[in-house]
Amino acid sequence: MKLTLHIWRQKSRTDAGQIVRYNLDGVSPDMSFLEMLDTLNERLIKQGEEPVAFDHDCREGICGMCSMMINGLAHGPERATTTCQLHMRSFADGDHIYIEPWRAAAFPVVKDLVCDRSAFDRVIQSGGYVSVNTGGAPDGNALPVAKVDQDRAMDAAECIGCGACVAACPNASAMLFLSAKVSHLAQLPQGQPERKDRVRKMVAQHDREGFGHCTNINECEAACPKEISVEHIAQLNRDFIAGTVSSAVK
Numbered sequence: 611m612k613l614t615l616h617i618w619r620q621k622s623r624t625d626a627g628q629i630v631r632y633n634l635d636g637v638s639p640d641m642s643f644l645e646m647l648d649t650l651n652e653r654l655i656k657q658g659e660e661p662v663a664f665d666h667d668c669r670e671g672i673c674g675m676c677s678m679m680i681n682g683l684a685h686g687p688e689r690a691t692t693t694c695q696l697h698m699r700s701f702a703d704g705d706h707i708y709i710e711p712w713r714a715a716a717f718p719v720v721k722d723l724v725c726d727r728s729a730f731d732r733v734i735q736s737g738g739y740v741s742v743n744t745g746g747a748p749d750g751n752a753l754p755v756a757k758v759d760q761d762r763a764m765d766a767a768e769c770i771g772c773g774a775c776v777a778a779c780p781n782a783s784a785m786l787f788l789s790a791k792v793s794h795l796a797q798l799p800q801g802q803p804e805r806k807d808r809v810r811k812m813v814a815q816h817d818r819e820g821f822g823h824c825t826n827i828n829e830c831e832a833a834c835p836k837e838i839s840v841e842h843i844a845q846l847n848r849d850f851i852a853g854t855v856s857s858a859v860k
Contacts, residue, residue, distance in 0.1 A: 611637040611703045615650065617662055618710040620719050627719065629708070639699035643686065644669060644676060646698055647709075663722040669694040671835065674772030678723045679710040684774035684833040692772065692835045712773055714782035716820040729819040730771050730787065736815035737808040738791040744800045759797040766794035768836040778833035781822030786830035788816050789846035790838050796849060806853035813850055 612635040620627030634650050641649070644666055651661035667675040676693035680686035686696040701707060709723065717725040744750050755763075769790035776784045792809050795801030801808075824843055831840045 611635070611639060611698060611701070613637055613646075613701070613704070614706045616706060616708045617722070618719075619662070619722055620711075621721065623718055623720060629710075637698055639697065641698045642669070642694055643680070643696040643698065644694050663720075663724050665724050666694060671695040672770060674770035674835075677712055677725060677727070677772050677774065677777070679708075679712065679777060681708050684712075684777045685772075685835055689832075690835055690837050692770075695835075712777040714773075714776045714821070716782065716784070717773060717776060725773070727771075727773050729821070730773065730784070732819060733784070733788060733812055733815045734791060737804070737811035738795070740795060740800050740804065742800065742803050750800065753799050755798060763794045763797035766790040766797070766838065766842050769794075769834075769838050770836060772835065774833040774835060775830035775838075776821065778829040779822065779824075780827060780829065781825060783824045783830070784816055784819075784821040785824035785843050785846065786834060786838055786840065788812055789840075789842035792849060793842040793845045796845065805849065806856045808853075809846065809849040810853045810857060813846075 612633070615632040615634055616629050617632060618627060619630045632650060634646070634653070637646055637649065647662060647664060654661050665675040665677055667673040669676070671692040671694060674692070678693055680693065680696070685691060685693045686700065688696055688700055711719050711723045712725045716729045717727055720726050767790070769787060771787060773787070775786035776782050792812060795808065796805055828840055831838065
């Protein structure tokens with residue numbers, strides 16, 4: 611396959627950045643998207659040019675590192691697929707492919723396709739955990755949890771924190787990420803003691819980081835590689851109202 615790549619190049623946070631065009635041939639349809647970028651970088655290095663910086667780690671659709679916009683879509687054209695799981699057979703010979711980083715004020719570009727997503731870490735640090743003593747694994751497993759709650763908790767816990775929801779949302783809201791992290795703990799007995807404080811603290815940190823507000827456009831669910839449902843945002847809203855009222859009463 612012969613491809614024309616239009617890639618965002620930006621030397622640093624303070625650099626203006628621009629789209630740079632590259633022609634690449636010899637691309638196998640069986641390559642993953644990241645392998646295709648590896649091939650480009652090998653060529654650039656041989657030519658004495660700076661390779662394209664991009665995030666990656668597991669390359670198995672688990673870690674969420676491979677964040678990039680491909681032809682205007684978070685992680686590319688395939689649903690429920692991370693960039694590292696996207697294969698070049700999803701494109702045609704001669705295609706022009708536009709590759710850019712996530713675009714959000716809370717995700718500043720570090721270099722090329724690499725964004726600083728530490729805002730997600732700070733949201734988790736504000737309350738996305740269980741601090742009560744739950745004992746060892748046998749103790750936790752001894753607590754009965756209804757099947758419907760188990761399933762709902764596991765569905766929310768699938769979130770890999772890639773940030774596709776933020777990149778896809780016109781408001782750059784992280785509510786799908788936030789609701790997944792709140793919801794999976796809210797379904798379990800171990801998460802109940804801190805439930806009301808957790809949601810208030812995490813929403814407050816979300817807003818401090820500069821993420822936008824949710825206006826129910828649902829682009830986040832469409833872009834999510836793990837297909838996290840926006841129903842968790844509804845759960846988040848209910849918990850937030852309950853937590854705010856409880857705090858006011860105190």
